[in-house]
Amino acid sequence: MSDDLQISASILNADFARLGQEVRRAVDGGVDSIHLDVMDGHFVDNITIGPVVVEALRPHAALPFHSHLMISRPLAYIDAFAEAGSDLIVAHVEADDDPGQVVDAIRAAGKVPGLSLNPDTPVEDITPYLDRIELLLVMTVQPGWGGQPFRDDVLPKMAWLRDEIERRGLDLPIGVDGGVNDETIGAAHAAGGSVLVVGSGLYRHPGDLGPAVADLRRLALADT
DSSP states (O other): OOOOOEEEEEGGGSOGGGHHHHHHHHHHHTOSEEEEEEEBSSSSSOBOOOHHHHHHHGGGOOSOEEEEEESSOGGGTHHHHHHHTOSEEEEETTSSSOHHHHHHHHHHTTSEEEEEEOTTSOGGGTGGGGGGOSEEEEESSOTTOTTOOOOGGGHHHHHHHHHHHHHHTOOOOEEEESSOSTTTHHHHHHTTEEEEEESHHHHTSOSOOHHHHHHHHHHHHHTO
């Protein structure tokens, strides 16, 4: 299993009045990727951004853009998010569309496929696809809103998935999304998370994000 520690900045908790500057602030702070939370008001209650926002933000960073589609019908939008500048597209295994077809469509669009599962979704729903994706994103909150507390009860599920990935000999990183901050990042990494999505835990800091990113990396490794 891949264990290269990465910090991904979730702009869900950034200042939406100046998203371009907020993306650049994360880039200058030393993050590894930009995480874009896409919500449709149906799969989750909230509504956030669409392909036009991804396209508008693309010139502000050369880092990978991870578009996280928390939407009911990802198949209808994969091409649009690919054309907008997404590098990796993550859909939910709980969405209405068949996960295998979604993965195939992401690859056909020339992008890196990932799948995500919610805190209460059984691991059996995701295991058939582990050898077909390049990021497994484990939600540690119920998706829809930023700033929720980290759910510790998801850690055993994450550790089980880490062990299953290793048992199969896959080079598949586990992403962790939801409530990741300086208090929870160590446990998330120790349970197998290597792509750590940080929103409010990052953007609550004013000014230069470099010290906050450095602290997150240090704390992630402290429990290993």
